Amino acid sequence: MELSTKLEILADAAKYDASCASSGAPKRDSRGRDGLGASTGAGICHSFTPDGRCVSLLKILLTNFCQYDCQYCVNRRSSNVPRARFRPREVVDLTLDFYRRNYIDGLFLSSGIIRSANYTMEQLVEVARTLRETHRFRGYIHLKTIPDADPELITLAGLYADRLSVNIELPTDGGLSRLAPEKSAPTIKRAMGVIRLAREEALEERRNKVPAGQSTQMIVGADEADDRTILQTAQTLYGAYQLKRVYYSAFSPIPDSPSGLPAQPPPLLREHRLYQADFLMRGYGFQADELFQEAGELPLDIDPKLAWALAHRELFPVDLNRAPLRLIARVPGIGMRNAQRLVELRRLRVIRYQDLIRLRCSMDKVKPFIAVQDYRPGLGEASSARLRRALAPQAAQQLSLL
Structure with a gap:
C-alpha cells in the first residue's frame, strides 16, 4: 500500500x-x-x-x-x-x-x-x-x-x-x-x-x-x-x-x-456544556454535585456557572469590595483572572461599576449578581426565571459565535 x-x-x-x-x-x-x-x-x-x-x-x-x-x-x-x-x-x-x-x-x-x-x-x-x-x-x-x-x-x-x-x-x-x-x-x-x-x-x-x-x-x-x-x-x-x-x-x-x-448522536452542545462544567471543577473549585440541582443533566440553554448562580440566589448580590476571591470568581461573567484583578484593585481603592466595564466583564451577566459602591441590582431583577429567559438567548448567540 x-x-x-x-x-x-x-x-x-x-x-x-x-x-x-x-x-x-x-x-x-x-x-x-x-x-x-x-x-x-x-x-x-x-x-x-x-x-x-x-x-x-x-x-x-x-x-x-x-x-x-x-x-x-x-x-x-x-x-x-x-x-x-x-x-x-x-x-x-x-x-x-x-x-x-x-x-x-x-x-x-x-x-x-x-x-x-x-x-x-x-x-x-x-x-x-x-x-x-x-x-x-x-x-x-x-x-x-x-x-x-x-x-x-x-x-x-x-x-x-x-x-x-x-x-x-x-x-x-x-x-x-x-x-x-x-x-x-x-x-x-x-x-x-x-x-x-x-x-x-x-x-x-x-x-x-x-x-x-x-x-x-x-x-x-x-x-x-x-x-x-x-x-x-x-x-x-x-x-x-x-x-x-x-x-x-x-x-x-x-x-x-x-x-x-x-x-442518533447526542447534541454537540451537551459535549460543550460538559467541557464548561469540567473547567469549573478544575479552575474554580466547584464540586461535580454542586452543578446539579435535581436533574442529572446540565441545562443546554445556559452555561453551568450561570445555572448554579440562578439556583443559589441567596448568595447574591456579591459585594465586590468585601467578598472573598472564591466567591467573586463564581459570579457569572467574571472569570478567575478578573476576579484576581478586582481583589488587587480594591487594595488600592474602592471598586466602581466602570471598573468592571474596563475589565471587559460580560456586563449583562454580571449586573444581577454584584454590588459595588455606585451600583446595586434593582428589585426587578430578583426573579431567577426572568433572568434565565433574558440571558439564555445571549448564551446561545455567544455559543454560535464560537
Whole structure:
C-alpha cells in the first residue's frame, strides 16, 4: 500500500480520539471522511503544552487493525472499514518530514491492538524512542498507552513522551462491560496508576518524565450515563490519578452500527456544556454535585456557572469590595483572572461599576449578581426565571459565535 494511502486511512481513523485536542470541533461522523490535512478533521490536530502554547500535531494511528470489538469504535474488529498499518520507521520518517516542513510541532500516536497488548505497546514505544534517541527529536510527543500492556512498558513510554493518555472510554464500569466486554475498567485504572506513580517517583528524583502529565477521554451519549455521573467520574479521576485533562467526545454514528448503540448522536452542545462544567471543577473549585440541582443533566440553554448562580440566589448580590476571591470568581461573567484583578484593585481603592466595564466583564451577566459602591441590582431583577429567559438567548448567540 502506498504511504499516502496509509496516511489518509490512519489519520482519518485517529480523528475520533479527542484526548489531544480542544473542544468545539465540528460534528464528527464516521460515515464520511474529511480531506487529508484538514485541521478540523484528520491529519493535523491542536494541543496545548503545560505553559499554554498551542502546538500542531501529526495525529495518526499506528494501525486501525484491532483485536477488540468495542461497539462504539469505528475500528472495531467487526467493522467494515479500510485497514492499514504503519511500520514504526514510517511513522518516524513522516513525523520528521512534517516537522522539517514546519507543518507540525509534534506527534500524537495511538493504535489498535494487534498480536497482543505488549507487542502493540512496544511498537509505540519504539517510534518515540527512535525519534528521541536516534534523531534527537525535541518536538512534542503524545502517546496513547495500551492499558493491558506490562507496567514496565508503560513506564518506559514515559521516558520519551511529553504526555501519556489512557482512555477510560465510558463513565461507568457497567457501560464498559456492556459495550466493550474485552476491556476492563480496573485494568484501565491500573495503567493510570502506573503513570501517576512513575511521575511522582521522577519528581522525587528530579527527573523529567511525562512532563505534560496524563489525560483520558470519555464517550458521551453511547450509554445511559447522565451528566452528573460523567462529571463525578471525571472528578474521581482528577483526584485519584492526578490527570491533567478529561476530554469528552460526543458519540458519533458508525457504519453498520450494532444494536446496542443509540440511533442518533447526542447534541454537540451537551459535549460543550460538559467541557464548561469540567473547567469549573478544575479552575474554580466547584464540586461535580454542586452543578446539579435535581436533574442529572446540565441545562443546554445556559452555561453551568450561570445555572448554579440562578439556583443559589441567596448568595447574591456579591459585594465586590468585601467578598472573598472564591466567591467573586463564581459570579457569572467574571472569570478567575478578573476576579484576581478586582481583589488587587480594591487594595488600592474602592471598586466602581466602570471598573468592571474596563475589565471587559460580560456586563449583562454580571449586573444581577454584584454590588459595588455606585451600583446595586434593582428589585426587578430578583426573579431567577426572568433572568434565565433574558440571558439564555445571549448564551446561545455567544455559543454560535464560537
